[in-house]
């Protein structure tokens with residue numbers, strides 16, 4: 001059988017060809033995989049790592065980390081090209097998210113009867129998720145998280161539109177069940193809630209290994225009402241093949257390595273957490289969370305689990321999140337019709353959420369502030385943002401030094417910092433306190449020169465680039 005579309009193995013072949021895949025044999029699922037992965041993220045050119053021969057598990061049962069952690073791997077995942085560098089990925093992505101969103105409905109999923117996934121089927125009562133080498137990623141995690149790079153499918157009970165989301169999932173009951181930690185407000189969580197209100201239970205399917213395109217789309221804020229599987233079709237230019245879960249009718253990507261289907265019920269809860277999170281902190285304490293009543297599991301022979309463990313940035317998916325978020329925020333700002341937005345950047349050190357900088361070509365008084373407010377609340381940025389800094393067009397918002405320079409010299413804290421209150425926060429926030437609603441405050445920092453003074457603001461003490469090029473031609477060898 002040919003590899004189905006969105007097979008993780010096709011991606012692995014490409015990463016191997018790029019020379020970006022490291023094979024690690026014999027590392028233990030208990031903290032060693034997580035530690036090796038963490039070291040890999042801190043390398044100058046972070047590789048993808050494929051773990052095999054994990055003690056206690058048959059050789060061939062593998063775990064992959066770092067699937068999207070380089071421009072080439074991310075460019076390939078997003079079908080933008082196989083040879084892109086950092087700037088190339090960002091440039092190639094510009095404008096694409098809104099086009100993909102608009103085209104998604106032209107790519108309904110394509111049901112198929114056969115897939116390598118179906119090679120092994122396990123009935124619900126025999127399921128043991130710990131037959132797979134599920135890692136304990138971080139020392140103080142509450143348990144073993146099988147779902148990090150996963151793709152969780154729910155549906156809107158009224159429209160039937162599918163939603164694919166990525167939420168952390170901890171194995172419970174010695175492998176018989178697994179929690180799903182979708183935060184309230186996420187589309188998946190809203191679907192589940194609506195099913196609970198209508199039927200008292202919510203259907204769900206989950207893939208635990210697939211082309212990382214599904215990790216990227218499941219893990220990023222694709223606009224509501226659009227199926228991530230159809231959106232993936234728009235990215236690929238082809239309909240995504242899926243098998244239908246016989247119990248729930250929900251789709252499972254045919255390229256999946258390991259998948260389950262089952263039901264969530266409001267009273268089927270298992271303790272979950274804490275987990276080392278993308279903020280760089282462990283989130284909260286152990287508490288009851290929705291858990292799947294698994295009715296069926298399938299897996300390929302020698303399956304590969306797609307891992308994407310977060311942590312203090314840089315982490316497994318921080319590069320992907322920054323690049324995707326930046327493009328989506330830029331697209332959403334452009335779609336509002338507000339002029340002059342040059343570039344948006346969702347900084348990796350802020351987990352791609354907490355710290356956003358936007359550059360703007362100011363056209364009228366109040367323009368910079370307008371862009372800041374829109375950025376702080378556009379759907380791609382609204383969840384758990386903390387700071388939005390708006391800078392002039394001569395500042396590169398992706399360069400922290402330039403942003404700090406603009407903040408230090410063009411903003412007057414008394415006038416240029418505004419605080420927005422009661423905004424969409426999260427229990428993952430290290431500042432959140434137990435027993436309070438998950439809201440936060442966020443600051444807008446207007447680090448643009450005052451519009452009225454654009455003509456008279458002190459000149460930047462820097463030579464013109466053309467002059468410097470000339471000087472370099474003439475004198476450069478003296479500095480070499």
Ligand SMILES: Cc1cc2nc3c(=O)[nH]c(=O)nc-3n(C[C@H](O)[C@H](O)[C@H](O)COP(=O)(O)O)c2cc1C
Nearest residue numbers: 148165166167168181182183186187188219220221
């Ligand atoms: C690896 C990874 C893990 C994530 N874990 C969670 C999680 O546990 N809970 C959550 O609500 N969002 C989590 N997210 C973020 C969501 O996937 C993201 O907000 C996505 O847009 C949610 O999709 P939805 O709004 O369609 O439900 C995670 C993202 C990634 C990439």
